Amino acid sequence: MTPNCFYLLENKLGPMLVNPNSTGRPRVPPRVQLLAVLWLLVTPDSYRSIGLQFNLAKSSLNHCMRRVIQVLGNISSDIIKWPSVTRMSTVTEKFKQIAGLEHVLGAIDGSYIEIPAPSIDAHCYLTRKCRYAVILQAVCDAELRFTDCYAGYPGSVGDLRVFRNSDLWYNVNINRHSFFPNQEFIIGDKAYPILGWCLTSYRDNGHLTQIENNFNYILSQTRQTIERAFALLKGRFRRLKYLDMSRVDLIPATILACCVLHNICLSDINDEVEDYIVEGNRENEQNRENNEECEEIGNCDNEGIIKRNYLATISFQKR
Incomplete structure (x- = not known):
C-alpha cells in the first residue's frame, strides 16, 4: 500500500475509529490502529511481536483488529x-x-x-x-x-x-x-x-x-x-x-x-x-x-x- 493510498484510507476510516462519547482511558489513535492492523494482516507475525512494534498490549491490538475489521465491513458495499x-x-x-x-x-x-x-x-x-x-x-x-x-x-x-x-x-x-x-x-x-x-x-x-x-x-x-x-x-x-x-x-x-x-x-x-x-x-x-x-x-x-x-x-x- 502506497503512502497516498494509506492517507486516503485513513481519511475515510479515521472518523469511524474514534468514539467521542467514550470515557476512561483514551482510545488508540486511528492512525496507530490502522497501521498495526495492516501490519497484522500482511505478515504472519504474532500479536505479541506486532504489539511491541506499535507499543500496544496484545489485548489492545486485538481490540484494534476487531474495530478496523468492523469498519472495513461497513464500507464493503461501497468498495x-x-x-x-x-x-x-x-x-x-x-x-x-x-x-x-x-x-x-x-x-x-x-x-x-x-x-x-x-x-x-x-x-x-x-x-x-x-x-x-x-x-x-x-x-x-x-x-x-x-x-x-x-x-x-x-x-x-x-x-x-x-x-x-x-x-x-x-x-x-x-x-x-x-x-x-x-x-x-x-x-x-x-x-x-x-x-x-x-x-x-x-x-x-x-x-x-x-x-x-x-x-x-x-x-x-x-x-x-x-x-x-x-x-x-x-x-x-x-x-x-x-x-x-x-x-x-x-x-x-x-x-x-x-x-x-x-x-x-x-x-x-x-x-x-x-x-x-x-x-x-x-x-x-x-x-x-x-x-x-x-x-x-x-x-x-x-x-x-x-x-x-x-x-x-x-x-x-x-x-
Missing part, C-alpha cells in the same frame, strides 16, 4: 460492488483483450483459507487434503478487482453448493437484468453450472472437437484473472495463508476486510502487484483443488448450452 451499467462495456472490453471472448463480465472461483481446528463441528471444515479451511467465493473483473465476495462456508462444502447459497445466486435469480442487462455472463471452472449467465468449459471426455478445444483454451486464458486475483490477495495479505483465529464467527469478516483492502490498493495506479502474485501463486498451487465437478444433467440450462455452443463456434471462426 466491492457489481459494475454499473455505464462501466460494464469497459469491463467486457478488457476481458475481450485477454483472449478475444466477448460479453464476459467477470470470472468466478473459490479459494481455501486455512484455519485452526474449530472447537465444534471440526469435520465440517476439513478439505479433501485433510486441512481445516473456509471457502472464499469471489468474482473479479479483468483488472483483478473483486466485484462480489462471499466467505465463510466450511471447507468440506463443494463449490456448487456454495454458489447456490451465495447472495449472488439469490440476487441474480430475483433480478437477472440488473446484473446482466445485455446478455453478459461470468465464467467459471467445471465446478460451476452451465447457465445463461455463467459459462464453463466443455468436459474433456477425450472426444472434444476442435471448436470445443479452442473454446476451452480461450476460457482457460480468460479465467486466469480470478486465479491471479486470489494470488494477489494472499500474496499481499499473508495472514490469509493461515488465518490463526480462535473465533470462527470472526473469520468471514476478516477475509472480507482483506478483500476490501485488496480493491482499495488496486485503486492506486502506482501499485506494483506482480511480486505479490508470484508469492500468492505458490500458495494456490499447494492448497486449492477442484472439489466438485458438475454433471451435465441437472446443473445446466438450455440457454447456457446454446450460448456456449454459439460462442465456441464464433470464436473458432475468428481464429
Whole structure:
C-alpha cells in the first residue's frame, strides 16, 4: 500500500475509529490502529511481536483488529460492488483483450483459507487434503478487482453448493437484468453450472472437437484473472495463508476486510502487484483443488448450452 493510498484510507476510516462519547482511558489513535492492523494482516507475525512494534498490549491490538475489521465491513458495499451499467462495456472490453471472448463480465472461483481446528463441528471444515479451511467465493473483473465476495462456508462444502447459497445466486435469480442487462455472463471452472449467465468449459471426455478445444483454451486464458486475483490477495495479505483465529464467527469478516483492502490498493495506479502474485501463486498451487465437478444433467440450462455452443463456434471462426 502506497503512502497516498494509506492517507486516503485513513481519511475515510479515521472518523469511524474514534468514539467521542467514550470515557476512561483514551482510545488508540486511528492512525496507530490502522497501521498495526495492516501490519497484522500482511505478515504472519504474532500479536505479541506486532504489539511491541506499535507499543500496544496484545489485548489492545486485538481490540484494534476487531474495530478496523468492523469498519472495513461497513464500507464493503461501497468498495466491492457489481459494475454499473455505464462501466460494464469497459469491463467486457478488457476481458475481450485477454483472449478475444466477448460479453464476459467477470470470472468466478473459490479459494481455501486455512484455519485452526474449530472447537465444534471440526469435520465440517476439513478439505479433501485433510486441512481445516473456509471457502472464499469471489468474482473479479479483468483488472483483478473483486466485484462480489462471499466467505465463510466450511471447507468440506463443494463449490456448487456454495454458489447456490451465495447472495449472488439469490440476487441474480430475483433480478437477472440488473446484473446482466445485455446478455453478459461470468465464467467459471467445471465446478460451476452451465447457465445463461455463467459459462464453463466443455468436459474433456477425450472426444472434444476442435471448436470445443479452442473454446476451452480461450476460457482457460480468460479465467486466469480470478486465479491471479486470489494470488494477489494472499500474496499481499499473508495472514490469509493461515488465518490463526480462535473465533470462527470472526473469520468471514476478516477475509472480507482483506478483500476490501485488496480493491482499495488496486485503486492506486502506482501499485506494483506482480511480486505479490508470484508469492500468492505458490500458495494456490499447494492448497486449492477442484472439489466438485458438475454433471451435465441437472446443473445446466438450455440457454447456457446454446450460448456456449454459439460462442465456441464464433470464436473458432475468428481464429
